[in-house]
Amino acid sequence: MKNLFRTAAVAAAAAIALAGCGGGGTASDPSNVSPTGEVKPREISWLLSRPADGAVINIMKKIADDYAKDHPGFSLNLITTPDRPSYIQKLETLAAANKLPELFDTDATPFAQQLAKQGKMVDAEKLLKSLDVYDDYRPSALDYQRFDDGSLHMIPFQFELEFVWYNKALLQKAGVSVPKSLDDIPAMCTALREAGITPIALDGQDQWPLERYAAYQPFREAGPDFIQKLKKGEAKFTDPAGQKTVEWLASLGKAKCFQDGFSSQGYSDAQNQFTSGQAAMYNIGTWELPSLATDKLNPAVREDIDFFTLPTTAGSATAANEFVSPSGIGMAVNAKTYDPLVSDFLKFALTKYPAEYAATGALSPTTNVETAVPANATPLYKKALEMANDLGDKQAMPWDTQLDPTTNGRLQQELVLLVQGNITPEEFTSTMDSTIAQNAPKFFK
Amino acid sequence: MLPNRSRLSVLVFLLPPLLLYGVAVLFPIMQSLFLSFFSWNGISDMEFVGLANYVRMLTADDIFWRSFFNALGYLAICLVLQLGGALVVASLLTSMRRGRDLIKTLYLLPAVISTVAIAFLFVRIYSIEPVGLLNQLLHWIGLGALERPWLSDINTVLAAVSAPEGWRFTGLYMLILYAALLSVPQELEEAARLDGASRWQLFTKIRFPHIMPVWITTTIMATTYGLRGFDIPYLMTNGGPGQSSELLTTYMYKTAFTSTDFGYASTIAVFIVVECLVAVGLILFMLKRKADA
Numbered sequence: 001m002k003n004l005f006r007t008a009a010v011a012a013a014a015a016i017a018l019a020g021c022g023g024g025g026t027a028s029d030p031s032n033v034s035p036t037g038e039v040k041p042r043e044i045s046w047l048l049s050r051p052a053d054g055a056v057i058n059i060m061k062k063i064a065d066d067y068a069k070d071h072p073g074f075s076l077n078l079i080t081t082p083d084r085p086s087y088i089q090k091l092e093t094l095a096a097a098n099k100l101p102e103l104f105d106t107d108a109t110p111f112a113q114q115l116a117k118q119g120k121m122v123d124a125e126k127l128l129k130s131l132d133v134y135d136d137y138r139p140s141a142l143d144y145q146r147f148d149d150g151s152l153h154m155i156p157f158q159f160e161l162e163f164v165w166y167n168k169a170l171l172q173k174a175g176v177s178v179p180k181s182l183d184d185i186p187a188m189c190t191a192l193r194e195a196g197i198t199p200i201a202l203d204g205q206d207q208w209p210l211e212r213y214a215a216y217q218p219f220r221e222a223g224p225d226f227i228q229k230l231k232k233g234e235a236k237f238t239d240p241a242g243q244k245t246v247e248w249l250a251s252l253g254k255a256k257c258f259q260d261g262f263s264s265q266g267y268s269d270a271q272n273q274f275t276s277g278q279a280a281m282y283n284i285g286t287w288e289l290p291s292l293a294t295d296k297l298n299p300a301v302r303e304d305i306d307f308f309t310l311p312t313t314a315g316s317a318t319a320a321n322e323f324v325s326p327s328g329i330g331m332a333v334n335a336k337t338y339d340p341l342v343s344d345f346l347k348f349a350l351t352k353y354p355a356e357y358a359a360t361g362a363l364s365p366t367t368n369v370e371t372a373v374p375a376n377a378t379p380l381y382k383k384a385l386e387m388a389n390d391l392g393d394k395q396a397m398p399w400d401t402q403l404d405p406t407t408n409g410r411l412q413q414e415l416v417l418l419v420q421g422n423i424t425p426e427e428f429t430s431t432m433d434s435t436i437a438q439n440a441p442k443f444f445k
Numbered sequence: 446m447l448p449n450r451s452r453l454s455v456l457v458f459l460l461p462p463l464l465l466y467g468v469a470v471l472f473p474i475m476q477s478l479f480l481s482f483f484s485w486n487g488i489s490d491m492e493f494v495g496l497a498n499y500v501r502m503l504t505a506d507d508i509f510w511r512s513f514f515n516a517l518g519y520l521a522i523c524l525v526l527q528l529g530g531a532l533v534v535a536s537l538l539t540s541m542r543r544g545r546d547l548i549k550t551l552y553l554l555p556a557v558i559s560t561v562a563i564a565f566l567f568v569r570i571y572s573i574e575p576v577g578l579l580n581q582l583l584h585w586i587g588l589g590a591l592e593r594p595w596l597s598d599i600n601t602v603l604a605a606v607s608a609p610e611g612w613r614f615t616g617l618y619m620l621i622l623y624a625a626l627l628s629v630p631q632e633l634e635e636a637a638r639l640d641g642a643s644r645w646q647l648f649t650k651i652r653f654p655h656i657m658p659v660w661i662t663t664t665i666m667a668t669t670y671g672l673r674g675f676d677i678p679y680l681m682t683n684g685g686p687g688q689s690s691e692l693l694t695t696y697m698y699k700t701a702f703t704s705t706d707f708g709y710a711s712t713i714a715v716f717i718v719v720e721c722l723v724a725v726g727l728i729l730f731m732l733k734r735k736a737d738a
Binding site for chain 1: 486487489596599681682684688704705707
């Protein structure tokens with residue numbers, strides 16, 4: 001028995017040592033964005049959560065190769081994990097071990113804010129200003145990356161607009177028109193179902209697409225502040241804006257708005273349902289323009305596809321030109337490894353990136369370049385891009401980047417149950433308000 | 446009794462695996478036990494909370510208890526499919542004259558297929574839009590009323606995620622039990638047959654008692670594997686809809702890597718270790734009592 005205790009004590013001591021390694025770690029001054037000294041080329045790494053063959057990675061590879069021509073010995077190691085939950089796990093584990101690389105992707109989550117508070121991320125606002133590119137960025141692209149206190153620690157590489165894409169022929173068949181208000185959608189779903197049409201194709205497996213719907217009513221009813229207060233427990237689902245969304249989500253479920261078994265259907269399932277003409281609507285961003293507004297789209301539905309922006313409601317606190325316009329996952333710069341080389345490379349990369357990115361047909365997070373419409377695009381492509389020129393000041397933030405992780409997980413689970421009719425709006429409200437009360441204080445002290 | 450030199454050789458050769466076991470198994474368990482007394486999100490300072498995590502887990506966490514009972518349901522379905530199915534198939538194999546190897550291979554095949562492939566395969570099988578194999582079969586045989594989205598229905602999802610795990614390992618346990626059944630002395634069976642024993646009596650009085658030690662081993666293996674079940678439910682439903690297919694293992698994983706609550710996740714990990722030890726103890730106790738009776 002004595003030996004057993006001794007073994008346990010040794011293991012515990014080792015565990016303390018290991019845990020100590022994770023918690024601490026020195027960080028450089030995150031506001032020092034102009035490190036002095038010689039640029040010594042070496043390999044730097046970027047831990048990212050973006051598609052391996054996507055435009056961002058391809059362009060950054062090319063830019064890194066160009067930089068290496070003048071700086072022999074330099075290379076950019078791109079470590080990508082496109083699956084977001086797996087990526088977040090990797091990021092958190094590396095952060096705990098104090099082993100984050102020079103550059104890493106993150107949303108403006110409460111976890112990232114804690115990293116920033118610990119001085120582990122370079123002040124991106126100062127960095128962009130020091131590189132003289134800050135004013136090139138769209139204000140809303142930068143705002144999307146900001147934490148609650150207004151500080152900026154991530155650099156955007158994209159700019160997207162989220163619309164509801166719809167099939168004109170299917171709406172006509174069901175005798176319905178584009179909804180004028182969010183409140184029109186349940187009745188629209190009922191009519192589509194009666195015509196034998198699946199109203200909305202939804203990727204339920206990834207959970208964030210359904211969470212978007214939870215954000216819409218409060219954004220129209222109470223503006224962008226609602227989620228800022230809700231996540232801290234200063235607003236509740238029992239408030240009028242909260243109840244409006246709970247009742248609306250339950251009514252979407254009752255009207256069978258989403259395809260049967262949506263909770264186990266994935267991203268490509270939802271996309272296929274819409275592009276094959278089986279579903280009438282599909283809520284997705286401009287990152288899918290190449291598959292929705294080019295000749296790659298199924299010819300059988302190509303002429304019938306159009307989109308509308310997030311409908312308003314009666315007495316809406318936000319305008320029709322204000323909706324979800326994210327600038328994607330941002331890139332943070334590790335303050336601990338920030339040195340003249342990283343600084344010099346970022347200056348090189350960030351000045352060259354916008355033109356390269358816009359040439360691929362995507363919306364740049366900056367305004368100093370014009371997006372090239374691809375030769376195979378349908379008229380819808382240009383129409384979608386032009387929406388970026390007329391955006392209002394407020395934007396609807398995706399809730400999955402705002403809530404603390406435990407509340408976010410529980411909300412995603414309860415939303416499915418609410419929309420499937422497995423729980424009542426009252427049960428949903430009570431569960432979520434108590435979950436926020438229990439978990440928010442740990443993250444928003 | 447081994448001579449001294451041989452005993453020393455045995456000890457020398459056993460030491461490296463024992464050390465490896467200590468580092469790979471015992472140390473993480475001790476570390477989890479240690480962390481379970483702390484509140485820690487991985488990046489902030491660790492805060493000692495004593496038994497608070499245990500109190501929260503046992504008295505104030507509805508998802509924990511839901512996951513615990515789901516895990517028991519998952520285990521029950523896996524055991525019935527794996528051990529029950531394996532025993533039936535192994536017994537039938539002993540009566541076969543031809544094609545045994547083909548049947549054995551076919552049954553064993555799922556055990557060597559990647560978990561991810563199995564999960565995706567079954568997601569398609571259970572699908573309703575587009576219609577999957579199971580719903581199509583029900584439609585063809587006139588049971589269209591039973592068609593449903595198996596993985597989205599809170600009443601069927603637990604059974605739906607348990608079945609692939611059960612199906613996957615039936616062949617493995619079948620092989621073990623088949624090998625055990627082959628070792629049953631033929632003369633005993635013949636003597637019983639001459640005494641007029643039915644096939645059922647032959648099985649319950651001769652064969653099964655003879656393979657009891659192997660049965661105990663397979664039961665322990667299947668139980669501990671079942672309690673540790675994670676990958677297939679996680680990949681198929683991520684514990685949903687709601688918490689309908691959440692297991693202790695998936696809940697522990699999410700608590701650690703989604704909620705970044707490493708202290709509380711360690712508390713759940715300690716519970717899983719204790720749960721497995723209790724389950725094995727119970728199996729041994731019950732089977733020993735039955736053998737003594």
